[in-house]
Amino acid sequence: MMDKIPSFERLVESFSRLPGIGKKTAQRLAYYVLRSKNNFTEEFREAIKQVKELINECPTCYTYTENEGDCYYCVDVDRRNDMFCVVEDPADIQQLESSGAFKGRYHVLHGAINPLDGVGPDDLRIKQLISRIKSQATDGEEPIKEVILALDANLEGDTTALYLAKALSEFDIQVSRIAHGVPIGGHIDYVDHRTLGKALENRIVL
Amino acid sequence: MMDKIPSFERLVESFSRLPGIGKKTAQRLAYYVLRSKNNFTEEFREAIKQVKELINECPTCYTYTENEGDCYYCVDVDRRNDMFCVVEDPADIQQLESSGAFKGRYHVLHGAINPLDGVGPDDLRIKQLISRIKSQATDGEEPIKEVILALDANLEGDTTALYLAKALSEFDIQVSRIAHGVPIGGHIDYVDHRTLGKALENRIVL
Incomplete structure (x- = not known):
């Protein structure tokens, strides 16, 4: 048996869902996030949120x-x-x-x-x-x-x-x-x- | 002049900070996030948050x-x-x-x-x-x-x-x-x- 860290596994899972990101790369990215400063992770989380909240499709050309x-x-x-x-x-x-x-x-x-x-x-x-x-x-x-x-x-x-x-x-x-x-x-x-x-x-x- | 979408650029910037992720890849990942369902982005944001909040270093072996x-x-x-x-x-x-x-x-x-x-x-x-x-x-x-x-x-x-x-x-x-x-x-x-x-x-x- 091995120690699985559930919150870490969930972040690896999220990164793995992104296109072109395999399991190993997802682990590397999750470790980076884990080690990074809190202000980076807050910026990152806010950027994900705002992209969804602020961006619309143009009603004319759909960009x-x-x-x-x-x-x-x-x-x-x-x-x-x-x-x-x-x-x-x-x-x-x-x-x-x-x-x-x-x-x-x-x-x-x-x-x-x-x-x-x-x-x-x-x-x-x-x-x-x-x-x-x-x-x-x-x-x-x-x-x-x-x-x-x-x-x-x-x-x-x-x-x-x-x-x-x-x-x-x-x-x-x-x-x-x-x-x-x-x-x-x-x-x-x-x-x-x-x-x-x-x-x-x-x-x-x- | 070109239309820059500030919130999109900020997400590209965040992805670019991750190791091994260049500008083009960061754009691709940001587009994926923009197009993904809200429940994925919420899971992703929560996973980033919890990795920082829930994971400690072991006081004995430091894992x-x-x-x-x-x-x-x-x-x-x-x-x-x-x-x-x-x-x-x-x-x-x-x-x-x-x-x-x-x-x-x-x-x-x-x-x-x-x-x-x-x-x-x-x-x-x-x-x-x-x-x-x-x-x-x-x-x-x-x-x-x-x-x-x-x-x-x-x-x-x-x-x-x-x-x-x-x-x-x-x-x-x-x-x-x-x-x-x-x-x-x-x-x-x-x-x-x-x-x-x-x-x-x-x-x-x-």
């Missing part, structure tokens, strides 16, 4: 924001209203912004179609994208000319791009996808800014 | 324990009192217990001598080890026959072993070190149980 209403990008009057860039995750927006090659509006799907994981079109913000396009066409606002798909260059991204190209074909808008300057199999979130700028420039009309 | 007084190993009447096994960290005890090859008492140094990081003998529980040995020799308790050093097989472990061999030479006790079945340069915490059992069996008298 994360601390604003009560529309996000930083949706309220920015210096952006084009006739171009949408569709991304899988909020983190992708920061990458695209760093490239400086896009000055339109964003739309966050919160994932990509992945039948193996049971993620279908209804689990993503696709309906919301379509109603956004529709309302912008009928509300006397500037109608949308182009939707750029900045999706990951993998099977799920490809599937989602094909699905969206078909779903948006009823509208008179150009649907494009950023060029495969993004390495095949890679994630948008990990690409350098110049490659991403090039990929936006060389987008292919679908 | 971590939730007991108010002596730890599980120090109160166990089925263990030999005349043998000590000295380890760097509490995690090492669990590894040694898994090997099943040691049934004496433990003593945790909480580190190893490392002049480059400014860790000297006074920063470790070495004085406490010596007074433990002394009091056990004079209190009419069973005197200690052997001290086994189960230290990491690296420069810090070697330095600490030499220091302890010298410091304990004034007593009539055998000081030994577990055999180098542990790969050179490796950490005790990562070794399989059979290798560790063999290393205990083949310990070398210093």
Whole structure:
């Protein structure tokens, strides 16, 4: 028999739930927390709490924001209203912004179609994208000319791009996808800014 | 300019402080927390809190324990009192217990001598080890026959072993070190149980 310290095991268990953190790493992190100063652990606990309390999804583009209403990008009057860039995750927006090659509006799907994981079109913000396009066409606002798909260059991204190209074909808008300057199999979130700028420039009309 | 979400950045910052967690990984973990259910984040926050509140150092061997007084190993009447096994960290005890090859008492140094990081003998529980040995020799308790050093097989472990061999030479006790079945340069915490059992069996008298 061995001495198990229940509170320590619970912290190891919590760390193990995080993506890419195995048992050994979780133990190392739990030891670090156990040895750290109280002000670090209080900061850490407060940061976890505030992320859940303060961050909302923007009601227009669905990125994360601390604003009560529309996000930083949706309220920015210096952006084009006739171009949408569709991304899988909020983190992708920061990458695209760093490239400086896009000055339109964003739309966050919160994932990509992945039948193996049971993620279908209804689990993503696709309906919301379509109603956004529709309302912008009928509300006397500037109608949308182009939707750029900045999706990951993998099977799920490809599937989602094909699905969206078909779903948006009823509208008179150009649907494009950023060029495969993004390495095949890679994630948008990990690409350098110049490659991403090039990929936006060389987008292919679908 | 880009939209920074302050509460998100603070959580990324907290994760980045953990050992072996870089900026990208910290962002991934923060996104996971942001997307996770409230009951997970509450469990996680509570686990961090309780690890700090409930875990003490054993006043005898200095391992971590939730007991108010002596730890599980120090109160166990089925263990030999005349043998000590000295380890760097509490995690090492669990590894040694898994090997099943040691049934004496433990003593945790909480580190190893490392002049480059400014860790000297006074920063470790070495004085406490010596007074433990002394009091056990004079209190009419069973005197200690052997001290086994189960230290990491690296420069810090070697330095600490030499220091302890010298410091304990004034007593009539055998000081030994577990055999180098542990790969050179490796950490005790990562070794399989059979290798560790063999290393205990083949310990070398210093």
